[in-house]
Amino acid sequence: MKLNPLQNIYSISRLNQSVKDLLNTHFLHVWVEGEISNFLQASSGHWYLKLKDDNAQVQCAMFKGANRHVRFKAKNGDQVLVKAKVSLYEPRGDYQLIIEQMESSGEGLLKQAFEKLKFKLAAEGLFGLERKKAIPSIINTVGLVTSAKGAALHDVLTVLKRRAPCINVIIYPTLVQGTNAADNIAHMINIANARAEVDTLVITRGGGSTEDLWSFNEEVVARAIANSHIPTISAVGHEVDVSISDLVADHRAPTPSAAAELISSSLIEQTQRLTQLRSDLIHAFNYLLNAKQNKANTLKNRLTATDPKFQLFTQQQKLDNYASQLHQQLKHIHNQHQTRLNQLSQRCIDASPEKSITTKGHLASQLQQRLHYAITDKYNLQQHKLVILSEKLQAYSPLLTLARGYSIAKNDKDQIIRSVSQANVNQSIDIMLADGSLKCNVTEIN
Template sequence: MDPLLNDPNIFSVSQLNAQVRQMLESAFSEIWLKGEISNLSKPYSGHWYFSLKDNRSQVRCAMFKGQNRKVLFDVTDGQQVLVRARISVYEPRGDYQLIVQSMQPDGLGAMQLAYEQLRSKLAAEGLFAEQNKRPLPQVIQRVGVITSASGAAFHDITAVLKRLAPSIQIVLYPSSVQGELAPSGLCQALTLANQRQEVDVIIIGRGGGSLEDLWAFNNEALARLVADSQLPIISAVGHEIDFTLTDFAADYRAPTPSAAAEKVAYGVHSLSQRYQQLHTRLSQLSGQYQHNWQQKFQYLKQRLNNQSPLRQLQVRQQQLDEYSQRLQRALSKDLQHRHQICQHLEQRMYQASPERLLGQKSVYLAQLRERLAMASNNHFKNAQNRFSRTIDQLRALSPLAVLARGYSTIQNDSGHWLTHIKQFQPDQTVTITLQDGQARAIVKSTNEQSVPNLPDSPKN
């Protein structure tokens, strides 16, 4: 027996594809990728299969229906998208592919560019200059809050102030913080607060969200009002990583609405250094803690994905979709072939149709009738012409015609034609036929004279 047959280092194709899939999925957890969608297929199973490409390369992608149901826009070929996916291998074919977890239009680049351009413009005007920032008051008795009355930001600010500084009064200037009407609402609330002059400081902000959600705080008119405000303003928009034009224009930026409330409660000068130390330490510990748990989570998640029945079910579903598409193509091809055969038989049946043959024979019969009529007419005309020529010939040969030229015929009493002088007898009664009648005559005498012989007529 060949010893290579028992070598554990020899892989089957299935084992190789499984190992490659595990290595890829272990090496890459999740990645963000942008590109253009092409060859999009949406079979009846509800899963999506497509390619993501740029100007030089492309990669196969699959997005199962549990994930593509969360996509809120219509996905079409040629669309630029941003996807979050994990790398895998479709083992039955050995194809390297991406399993897409989420998708969004690649439109954030234009919005970010508009943000950067407006920020550069306002910064060049000195709107964000540090020398223009107003210090926060040492003692704060009343704080104005510009945000949504039903939002989490107002609840967080109220909870922190009640816990740390319950003596501080809160005045709410309600406004929508998201949508088309949000910028005008925020501007009206800030204008009203400056007109009333009833608070010591203003907190303006909202909870975290996407760039689109926070876009109202990137409004140019609002940024100018914040910079020109008579009251000191603390901006608390989104989370710590979110920066808006309102943050740059405000006198102080808090990373969160809760942090803004803490700033008001403890005061800028007393808490600044301590806050920075705690923030730095907390960020380090949080980052380390998050990193450790993220690694553990990714390890457990990878193990779960490798052993998950859902993963196996997705592979089988992808195989089923492939077989379904192949079956549909085969059925379509067979149906087209049978349709061609049917058309061919239908053409043959039409060629052999009694009705069609009868029509052809009818046309042929009509042609024969027409030819017969023409032949009969021609034959009649030819016969009539021959008859006319014969009549003319008969007329030319008729004795009457000869008589009309001055000749006459002579008959004896027995009715015999007398053509030679020898046939005449003296005192013989004869009948002379002329052109217009007959005359009776008696022969008195005969005188035979020699008549010159005429040449015989040529024979045909």
């Protein structure tokens, strides 16, 4: 029977889901170091960023339930070490890391090395309570593995001088930090055991940074302490500093001064010793609890692909992406409508009756002024013509002629007599002069 080749064709969704399942089951957890770039904190509280080195980069997401435990403010350019699960963001087909823990690079590497060695030594039983030796109730001589010039030596000697001046002190001087310090410390512990001249051995130094105290987290020191047949007390740094030496040693003192008080304890201080033993027990119990918790977390990670909470985070990531796209679209639509509104507003201004009335008013004012000028010019022209005509009229006026001494004769019919042939003897005629008229009677015609 032949198989239908179409049965082996993947849809994009099915392919992405298969790749995501493969990544989730194959990579339980990975530690990755890189530089933060494109850092974004979404409104949901989740972090989205990229981790990069000189040659590559990877997209990452850290959900708010995890990022609230980060002890520093993450920003672009930070060099960090992260613990993450490898996954795939299905909608875009993007390979990404889901970050669960984040440390600054230097601190994170040291912490990782610390946890790795602690797990290894615990598995060998070096932290077990059953192998820890009791501090002698009576101590005649104590050995100090520490710096000959350090504050720790001064603190121990000061407390012993005040509380137990009868106790002899043998100093095994050593480097307590730097490249060769761990080998130097282990060597001095071995020398003290070879000489067998002290009842209790105190491995100590004062406080400092994680890097300063790191020699006491080295395996060579831990094994030298574990192999010591002399009861050991580890007093490294301050009370908050817990080193591998503290876990391997028979007893841990929170400070160098506390170690001196422990080996010079009185009846009242025996109670303090019980408290310290209780603290050691709590540390050991916490370690075992952490080991069990790590195992539980490993089992839990296998269920990640079907974990509803993880699925919810994935959907939240999609929602953040859609929200960002929606915001951009709404902003684009708003800008389009604002541009259209501005155009319509300008058109309304251009078509405003007030503007038209103002324009027509200006035009009417101009026409009125032009009409005034035209009427004035026309009036002046007609006035000039009138003067000319008046002068012409004066030139041809009969009155002016009469004023020069001429007269006009009219018959009784008021007709002008222009020739003697029009007059008769004894005819009554009127003679018009410039200042009046005369009534005459024709007596003779020549």
